[in-house]
Amino acid sequence: MKLARATFTPGVLGGPGFFGGMFELPGGYLKPVLVSSCDGVGTKLKIASVMGKHDTVGMDIVNHSVDDILTCGAAPLFFLDYIAMGKLDSALVADIVKGLSTACQEVGCALIGGETAEMPGLYHGKDYDLAGFIVGIVEKDRIVNGLTIKPGDAVLGLPSSGLHTNGYSLARRVLGETPEALSKVYPGFDRSIGEVLLAPHVSYFKTLQPVMSDVKGLAHITGGGFTDNIPRSLPEGVSVRINTGTWDVPPVFELIQSLGQVAPEEMFRVFNMGIGMTVFVDPSHVSTMLAAMPQARVIGEVTAEAGRKVEIV
Amino acid sequence: MKLARATFTPGVLGGPGFFGGMFELPGGYLKPVLVSSCDGVGTKLKIASVMGKHDTVGMDIVNHSVDDILTCGAAPLFFLDYIAMGKLDSALVADIVKGLSTACQEVGCALIGGETAEMPGLYHGKDYDLAGFIVGIVEKDRIVNGLTIKPGDAVLGLPSSGLHTNGYSLARRVLGETPEALSKVYPGFDRSIGEVLLAPHVSYFKTLQPVMSDVKGLAHITGGGFTDNIPRSLPEGVSVRINTGTWDVPPVFELIQSLGQVAPEEMFRVFNMGIGMTVFVDPSHVSTMLAAMPQARVIGEVTAEAGRKVEIV
Numbered sequence: 001m002k003l004a005r006a007t008f009t010p011g012v013l014g015g016p017g018f019f020g021g022m023f024e025l026p027g028g029y030l031k032p033v034l035v036s037s038c039d040g041v042g043t044k045l046k047i048a049s050v051m052g053k054h055d056t057v058g059m060d061i062v063n064h065s066v067d068d069i070l071t072c073g074a075a076p077l078f079f080l081d082y083i084a085m086g087k088l089d090s091a092l093v094a095d096i097v098k099g100l101s102t103a104c105q106e107v108g109c110a111l112i113g114g115e116t117a118e119m120p121g122l123y124h125g126k127d128y129d130l131a132g133f134i135v136g137i138v139e140k141d142r143i144v145n146g147l148t149i150k151p152g153d154a155v156l157g158l159p160s161s162g163l164h165t166n167g168y169s170l171a172r173r174v175l176g177e178t179p180e181a182l183s184k185v186y187p188g189f190d191r192s193i194g195e196v197l198l199a200p201h202v203s204y205f206k207t208l209q210p211v212m213s214d215v216k217g218l219a220h221i222t223g224g225g226f227t228d229n230i231p232r233s234l235p236e237g238v239s240v241r242i243n244t245g246t247w248d249v250p251p252v253f254e255l256i257q258s259l260g261q262v263a264p265e266e267m268f269r270v271f272n273m274g275i276g277m278t279v280f281v282d283p284s285h286v287s288t289m290l291a292a293m294p295q296a297r298v299i300g301e302v303t304a305e306a307g308r309k310v311e312i313v
Numbered sequence: 314m315k316l317a318r319a320t321f322t323p324g325v326l327g328g329p330g331f332f333g334g335m336f337e338l339p340g341g342y343l344k345p346v347l348v349s350s351c352d353g354v355g356t357k358l359k360i361a362s363v364m365g366k367h368d369t370v371g372m373d374i375v376n377h378s379v380d381d382i383l384t385c386g387a388a389p390l391f392f393l394d395y396i397a398m399g400k401l402d403s404a405l406v407a408d409i410v411k412g413l414s415t416a417c418q419e420v421g422c423a424l425i426g427g428e429t430a431e432m433p434g435l436y437h438g439k440d441y442d443l444a445g446f447i448v449g450i451v452e453k454d455r456i457v458n459g460l461t462i463k464p465g466d467a468v469l470g471l472p473s474s475g476l477h478t479n480g481y482s483l484a485r486r487v488l489g490e491t492p493e494a495l496s497k498v499y500p501g502f503d504r505s506i507g508e509v510l511l512a513p514h515v516s517y518f519k520t521l522q523p524v525m526s527d528v529k530g531l532a533h534i535t536g537g538g539f540t541d542n543i544p545r546s547l548p549e550g551v552s553v554r555i556n557t558g559t560w561d562v563p564p565v566f567e568l569i570q571s572l573g574q575v576a577p578e579e580m581f582r583v584f585n586m587g588i589g590m591t592v593f594v595d596p597s598h599v600s601t602m603l604a605a606m607p608q609a610r611v612i613g614e615v616t617a618e619a620g621r622k623v624e625i626v
């Protein structure tokens with residue numbers, strides 16, 4: 001069984017008979033490049049199911065997708081979702097779509113369509129899956145690709161709200177995932193660990209869009225943490241040194257590290273450790289960047305060492 | 314766990330650090346409109362799992378998506394897939410991606426990215442889900458929208474290869490879904506019913522693209538059969554009469570109808586009954602259309618009855 005998504009935003013043409021839509025390309029681009037991404041929320045969905053709260057995962061998948069294409073300098077155009085469950089639960093779908101809508105509106109992205117698939121026998125009980133597809137646009141000569149990053153450039157970090165959408169397998173193993181485990185309020189926290197774990201993925205579009213012309217490269221810290229995501233943004237012949245202690249690691253990471261006795265290097269390979277996006281800039285632009293983004297911190301620098309390594313000191 | 318899709322086609326720019334890609338918009342469009350769709354394969358996946366054959370569902374999701382946006386007159390640009398399973402099975406993923414690639418290449422669509430999500434606890438045993446997302450393009454004044462359809466217009470039908478991607482819940486209930494049930498070769502068939510059920514969704518792009526300027530409207534016969542899909546393509550004030558007997562209903566539908574004692578109207582509401590796409594054309598264009606598409610049949614006509622009804626006689 002399939003349901004068309006009811007939410008359409010202005011700018012979207014008509015409503016065809018399938019679960020997508022038509023979107024007129026905005027004018028003013030000389031060589032428009034479309035940037036697209038597909039992703040899922042992963043096992044953060046399990047936390048949402050136990051907590052019975054489903055709007056934040058809707059925000060997660062949109063914000064994650066927006067941040068992914070932002071690493072190329074792209075502005076979001078439209079988004080489609082795929083929701084699959086065993087038996088249609090309209091209230092649950094409405095909650096998810098509420099989160100999708102909120103996050104799309106925040107960045108001016110059309111929620112152009114989506115599909116809700118009812119697949120008994122594949123999804124059990126209250127289980128469901130949620131994936132998202134985004135398309136954005138960037139002028140060809142404004143693509144952010146990291147090619148001009150050179151030794152001496154600064155690495156800025158923008159704060160995350162928590163785990164975002166990665167590391168939930170390890171987090172669930174360490175913290176548990178029963179209603180009792182997730183309702184626990186640990187010392188130093190003002191809410192349950194379940195609520196802490198559901199904090200929505202931060203969207204960096206509005207923060208970075210105004211300063212994008214001074215950005216040389218971006219790394220969205222998702223699955224694989226600092227270790228896997230930063231090298232993909234670097235050109236040959238350089239590496240990056242990250243100076244821990246230049247930002248406050250949120251308590252949830254310290255809790256997982258301590259309870260699970262996780263090695264520090266493993267923490268940086270699995271989690272964002274409080275930094276959701278790293279921004280590579282020329283040293284001469286650091287002060288204007290920090291003035292425009294007061295939440296940013298200089299967390300490291302680009303070094304002349306070959307091999308696109310990430311050294312965490 | 315996430316895996317980047319390895320297959321990129323020429324025309325795609327670079328490979329960013331996320332599971333999507335960059336696609337430079339083709340030139341020559343005055344007012345380019347992007348047409349997108351998101352869909353899943355549904356419980357046809359269950360048949361694929363039992364049969365241990367996974368390339369055809371890859372073709373299914375691409376062809377289904379291509380046909381969806383084709384109903385607006387759009388040509389495919391690029392496709393992304395979402396594959397989710399409990400534990401990564403590389404051979405299974407390779408089979409699916411082989412099908413995706415084959416179908417994309419067939420219509421010149423870039424397989425630009427995708428995600429493989431490993432979600433233990435959500436997907437059990439060999440279960441997996443597969444969804445797809447397509448973006449195509451059409452010049453704004455060439456959008457096919459059915460608005461000029463009028464009484465007396467002809468309804469052409471293009472043959473399907475079988476169930477395509479809809480009606481599998483009913484088919485599985487009637488035919489069974491054990492290995493024994495699916496390996497059965499029914500009288501009059503030259504292969505097992507499992508193989509018959511896995512026949513890939515037909516892509517109509519190459520057939521319809523050359524004659525698109527004479528097409529007034531299109532209905533892709535998917536979930537909801539004739540009954541739900543045709544009305545969405547019609548303007549106010551008309552209806553459609555379909556003349557059964559003008560085409561050969563494939564034996565698989567007769568088998569399901571007979572074994573399941575399914576009422577004829579239910580068959581037309583659930584299945585495509587051998588017609589995967591209906592094409593609305595002016596009567597003066599019928600002979601040239603049939604010459605260009607020898608596999609097409611005139612299966613009905615547009616009537617002056619209000620209500621966008623579908624009468625099957």
